[in-house]
Every structure is written in structure tokens, then in C-alpha cells.
Amino acid sequence: MTDDVILRAPAVVRGRSRGRAARAAASIMRIVPIAIIAIYVLAAVFGPMIVPFDPVATQIVDRLLPPGATTSTGSVAVLGTDSTGRDMVGQLIYGARTSMLIGTLTVAVCTVVGVVVGLLAGYLGGIADTLLSRIIDILIAFPNIVLAIVVAGLFERGVAVVVVALSLAGWVSFARLTRGATLSLREREWVSAARVLGVPAPRIMLRHVLPFVFAPVVALVALEFGLIVLGEAGLSFLGIGLPHDIVSWGQTIAAGKAYLSTAWWISVFPGIALALLVVMTGLLGDQLNSRFQRGGVR
Amino acid sequence: MTDKLALSVRDLVVSTDADAPVRILDGVSLDVRSGRTTALIGESGSGKSILGSAVMGLLPDTMSAQGEIVFDDRQVLGIPERQRRALRGRWVAMIFQDPLAALNPSQRIGRQVGELLRRGGLRGKALEEGVVRLLARVGVPRPEERAHAFPHQLSGGLRQRAVIAMALSGGPRLLIADEPTTALDVTVQKRILDLLAEMQRDDGIAILFISHDLRVVSHIADDLVVLYAGRVAESGPARSVLSKPLHPYTRALARSVPSVSAASAVSDPIPGTAASPAARPSGCAFHPRCPLAREICRRETPQPREVVPGRVSACHFAEEFLDD
Numbered sequence: 001m002t003d004d005v006i007l008r009a010p011a012v013v014r015g016r017s018r019g020r021a022a023r024a025a026a027s028i029m030r031i032v033p034i035a036i037i038a039i040y041v042l043a044a045v046f047g048p049m050i051v052p053f054d055p056v057a058t059q060i061v062d063r064l065l066p067p068g069a070t071t072s073t074g075s076v077a078v079l080g081t082d083s084t085g086r087d088m089v090g091q092l093i094y095g096a097r098t099s100m101l102i103g104t105l106t107v108a109v110c111t112v113v114g115v116v117v118g119l120l121a122g123y124l125g126g127i128a129d130t131l132l133s134r135i136i137d138i139l140i141a142f143p144n145i146v147l148a149i150v151v152a153g154l155f156e157r158g159v160a161v162v163v164v165a166l167s168l169a170g171w172v173s174f175a176r177l178t179r180g181a182t183l184s185l186r187e188r189e190w191v192s193a194a195r196v197l198g199v200p201a202p203r204i205m206l207r208h209v210l211p212f213v214f215a216p217v218v219a220l221v222a223l224e225f226g227l228i229v230l231g232e233a234g235l236s237f238l239g240i241g242l243p244h245d246i247v248s249w250g251q252t253i254a255a256g257k258a259y260l261s262t263a264w265w266i267s268v269f270p271g272i273a274l275a276l277l278v279v280m281t282g283l284l285g286d287q288l289n290s291r292f293q294r295g296g297v298r
Numbered sequence: 299m300t301d302k303l304a305l306s307v308r309d310l311v312v313s314t315d316a317d318a319p320v321r322i323l324d325g326v327s328l329d330v331r332s333g334r335t336t337a338l339i340g341e342s343g344s345g346k347s348i349l350g351s352a353v354m355g356l357l358p359d360t361m362s363a364q365g366e367i368v369f370d371d372r373q374v375l376g377i378p379e380r381q382r383r384a385l386r387g388r389w390v391a392m393i394f395q396d397p398l399a400a401l402n403p404s405q406r407i408g409r410q411v412g413e414l415l416r417r418g419g420l421r422g423k424a425l426e427e428g429v430v431r432l433l434a435r436v437g438v439p440r441p442e443e444r445a446h447a448f449p450h451q452l453s454g455g456l457r458q459r460a461v462i463a464m465a466l467s468g469g470p471r472l473l474i475a476d477e478p479t480t481a482l483d484v485t486v487q488k489r490i491l492d493l494l495a496e497m498q499r500d501d502g503i504a505i506l507f508i509s510h511d512l513r514v515v516s517h518i519a520d521d522l523v524v525l526y527a528g529r530v531a532e533s534g535p536a537r538s539v540l541s542k543p544l545h546p547y548t549r550a551l552a553r554s555v556p557s558v559s560a561a562s563a564v565s566d567p568i569p570g571t572a573a574s575p576a577a578r579p580s581g582c583a584f585h586p587r588c589p590l591a592r593e594i595c596r597r598e599t600p601q602p603r604e605v606v607p608g609r610v611s612a613c614h615f616a617e618e619f620l621d622d
Binding site for chain 1: 387401
């Protein structure tokens with residue numbers, strides 16, 4: 001504890017001498033990812049209430065309008081329209097909603113499955129650990145997206161199929177992280193102290209190990225969320241993701257592929273939306289990770 | 299004071315499961331009687347903590363134990379884990395070296411101290427009162443308040459008291475204390491030792507006190523077992539073992555303790571380094587460091603034997619010490 005204080009003190013001094021501008025920049029960088037992700041969330045939750053949009057209605061007269069053009073109904077298509085005359089702003093907002101929904105559901109499934117498997121493998125050890133670890137190894141050796149394509153391709157398109165297909169490989173990183181943390185946590189003395197009191201294993205895992213796995217798992221949730229959104233877009237791009245009545249950035253990008261030279265905005269805007277979200281979740285994940293490693297109970 | 303055996307360990311062998319197994323404990327025997335304290339003393343690596351784990355049934359997966367561990371006429375080595383677990387906390391409890399590490403930092407003290415009471419079926423107000431009673435008993439001032447504190451909010455001494463309260467919560471007959479005072483400063487050490495002695499007087503608990511610190515041990519031990527490289531070097535009543543050792547290792551150990559009162563505070567260190575069970579010397583494990591070593595010590599492993607009634611030594615020449 002005392003060492004920490006001594007070691008950290010010079011850093012504070014250096015921070016001051018670097019001046020206000022540098023520190024302000026650093027604190028802005030801390031806010032940016034969370035702020036941008038918040039905008040996505042707000043757009044996904046409240047956007048559909050503000051921007052009316054029907055994903056299956058077509059308006060052929062307004063097809064392929066460039067950004068800023070006026071439609072036949074007199075409104076302005078700020079980001080243009082696609083090949084069937086649908087407004088790009090509406091597609092982006094509904095696409096965000098889809099991405100958030102799929103991302104949240106899949107991450108939830110992955111977290112629960114991964115943490116449970118990791119806890120069991122790490123705490124019980126022995127045959128349980130060997131078995132679960134081998135399954136994890138096999139899944140790691142398999143490219144995630146290939147696994148998702150196989151599963152998604154086998155079944156009728158739908159939200160549930162996409163969630164299952166993406167979860168199938170997604171839980172592995174949670175399991176690996178949790179197992180590693182559990183391996184070291186179970187050697188902690190408070191775990192031994194609980195064991196010598198005769199506390200049953202499930203209760204030890206729940207009360208003395210799980211709370212300490214929480215912090216790194218939260219960081220991984222942020223990282224994985226972006227990758228899963230990307231995975232969903234990939235499946236939809238390939239035409240094996242979500243059905244056509246659900247707007248997905250991947251589908252929109254695929255639909256704009258044929259018009260790249262004449263109507264670039266169809267593919268580019270959802271592409272930017274997707275890339276920005278993935279990068280920001282990645283940054284947020286890294287921030288959380290380094291924060292927990294520095295200050296968390298470890 | 300009853301002389302009932304609370305714990306009896308006979309010829310305990312703990313070995314690693316590797317291809318070249320190492321006998322970490324090689325035929326250790328010791329007794330702990332109700333209401334009395336047996337101190338297990340040895341250098342680091344002598345296997346003293348492993349013995350504690352073996353008695354608790356919490357050896358790492360990579361080690362296995364043979365021999366006898368008897369609680370109150372019940373052999374517990376090799377019984378199913380479920381039965382073993384039922385004994386923990388209620389029959390035998392353990393306290394650890396570092397009281398901060400032994401408490402879960404994410405839970406309030408009261409919750410941890412009350413773990414066994416909860417499992418005993420206490421809830422709500424009764425549970426709270428039970429926790430407060432336990433904390434008050436181990437001398438935690440303002441226990442109602444402290445029960446709501448987190449471990450980092452308490453001092454080292456209070457944390458160790460909380461750990462002791464936890465260990466006593468199941469009313470154990472045997473308490474294994476693995477260097478319980480090493481992480482505490484000297485004044486607190488003394489108070490914790492007094493507390494343990496008091497608990498022992500009140501409840502007749504048997505204590506197996508694992509330590510490397512002869513000074514601490516000389517305060518509280520009734521009986522002493524000296525471990526060297528996984529074997530018993532000497533055992534017997536603490537007072538007579540310390541005043542008249544029957545093994546050169548014990549004698550060297552007693553002399554190596556720095557003394558403030560003696561004219562010279564410089565202690566008399568034992569030459570060489572402690573033998574490890576992985577590379578145990580032939581014959582008597584202590585012979586490379588022993589000033590009295592002779593030819594036979596290299597060849598023959600001395601068996602622990604009763605030299606005078608109540609005194610066991612594993613030295614070929616134990617009798618020679620009697621005349622000193």
C-alpha cells in the first residue's frame with residue numbers, strides 16, 4: 001500500500017508539469033468513447049420515436065438520391081436514399097437499434113455461459129477443467145465467424161439464430177478470462193479460510209470468487225460487444241443474418257455494394273457507423289481494463 | 299484440564315504425485331490434547347504448513363497423504379469429502395498468517411464471521427446477535443459497529459480477532475493456528491496469544507500452533523514438535539525440550555534465537571541452509587549441518603525414539619545430551 005503511494009507520487013508531479021492542456025486532452029479522451037457509445041444507445045432507443053421509418057416500404061421515385069436532396073414528399077434526405085428510395089437516416093437509426101439488440105442479447109448469453117464455465121473449470125480443476133479447457137481450445141482454434149456462418153446458414157433467418165450463432169464462439173473469451181482469474185483467486189487465503197470453515201464449493205464460488213471476477217469481465221463485455229456487432233453485420237452482409245424486414249447495417253452495406261461508384265452513400269454511412277461503434281467499444285474496453293488493473297481489487 | 303486426545307497423527311507421509319515423488323512429510327507423528335497447545339516448529343520448507351493442510355484435508359491436488367489422522371478416535375484420512383467437510387468448522391478450524399488476506403475484502407466483517415451461524419440456521423436478528431457476541435468474545439471493542447465494517451477499515455489486530463471469531467464460530471474442538479501472529483507487530487502479537495490462551499481455558503480447545511518463532515512458541519506451547527526436512531527431530535513437553543534439547547537441531551535452534559537480555563545480542567546461527575525434502579541428505583537429514591555428525595549419521599536414518607519418558611528424539615546420540 002505504502003509502496004503504491006510512493007511510486008505514484010512522481011507521476012502526479014509530472015502530470016502537473018506537463019500542463020493543463022495535456023491533462024485536459026487526456027480527460028477528453030476518457031470521455032469520448034463513452035459519449036459516442038451513449039449517442040448510439042440514445043439513437044437506438046429514442047431514434048425510432050423521432051424518425052418515422054418503414055423498412056419494407058419503397059418509394060421508387062426517390063431512389064438513389066444523394067445526401068441533402070429533397071424527396072418527392074418535400075422532406076430533405078440528409079444522408080440520401082438507397083436503391084429502393086428508403087431514407088438513409090432511418091436505416092442508420094433502425095440499424096443501430098438492431099445492432100444494440102443483437103449485441104446486448106449475445107453478450108448477455110456469452111457472459112453468463114462463459115463466466116459459469118470459467119468458474120467451474122477454474123475452481124473445480126481436475127477432469128472438469130481438462131474437459132472444459134479442451135472445448136475452449138478447440139473453439140479458439142476455429143475462426144469465430146466461420147462457426148457463426150455454419151450455424152446461421154443451417155437455420156431459418158431470425159434474431160434467435162443470429163444470437164446463438166454468435167454466442168457459440170463468443171462465450172469462449174469470457175470462459176478463458178474467468179478461468180484464469182479463478183485459478184489465482186482460489187489460492188487466496190479468504191478462499192482457504194472459507195474452505196476450512198467447511199463452506200460448500202458453490203457458495204465459495206458465488207461469494208468469494210465471483211465478485212472479484214466482475215471487474216475484468218465488465219471490461220471484456222465492452223470489447224466483445226463491438227466484435228459481436230461486427231459479427232452480426234458480417235452475417236447480414238452475407239445474407240445469412242437477419243431477415244429482410246429487420247434493418248441491419250450489414251444488409252444495407254451489402255445492398256449498396258452494387259452502387260458504390262454511383263451512390264457511395266448507401267454503403268459508406270452504415271460502414272462508418274459500424275466502424276466507429278466497434279472502435280469506441282474497443283477503446284472503452286481498454287480503458288476499463290487498465291483502470292481495473294490499476295485500482296481494482298486484484 | 300483433560301488429557302483427551304483431540305488429534306493424533308501417526309506416520310503421516312505426504313508425497314507429491316510427480317513421476318519422481320517427493321516425500322514432503324516423511325513419517326510424522328504428533329498428538330494434540332484437549333485444552334493444551336502443541337507447537338509445531340520448523341524452518342520454512344520443513345513441511346509444517348503442509349501438515350496443517352493435511353489435517354484439514356485441504357492438500358493441493360498434486361499431493362497425497364498416507365498414514366493416520368485421527369480426530370477423537372475417528373480416522374479421517376481417506377473418508378469421503380462430504381464427511382470431511384462436515385468436520386471442518388465444527389470439529390476443526392484454522393486461522394492463517396495474514397489476517398487481511400484471510401478476509402474477503404468485498405464483504406463486511408459480520409457477514410464473514412456469521413457464515414457458520416447462517417449455515418446453522420440462524421437468520422435476521424438472532425444471526426446479528428450471534429455475530430456481535432462472537433466479536434465481543436474475542437475482544438473486539440464496539441462489536442455492533444465493527445460487524446458492519448469492511449476488512450480494510452480495521453487494524454491488523456482487530457482483523458486477526460475477527461478471523462479468530464470466525465474460526466471459533468462453529469465451536470471447534472481443535473484449532474490449527476498457522477503462524478497466526480507473524481504478520482502482526484509485537485505488542486499485538488502478545489495480545490492475540492493471550493486471547494488464544496483465554497479461549498483455550500474457557501472452551502478446552504486443543505491448539506496446534508504452527509510457527510517458526512521459538513520465542514512465540516515458548517510463551518504458549520505445552521508440547522513441542524520440532525520438524526526438520528519433513529521429519530520429526532524431537533518432541534516432548536515444551537519447557538523441558540527448550541531447556542534441555544535432546545537433538546542437536548533443537549539445541550542449535552534454541553541458541554540461534556537473538557536475546558535482548560544476554561550480554562551479547564548476537565545470536566548463534568546454524569551453519570548451512572535448511573535441507574529440503576526434495577533433496578534430503580542420506581541418513582540423518584541434519585548431518586551436513588550438525589557439529590556432532592559422525593559416520594553413522596551419514597548411513598543410517600535415526601528413528602524417533604523415547605529417550606526419557608515423554609521425550610522423543612531422532613538423534614543417534616540423544617543420550618549424550620542427557621549428561622550435558
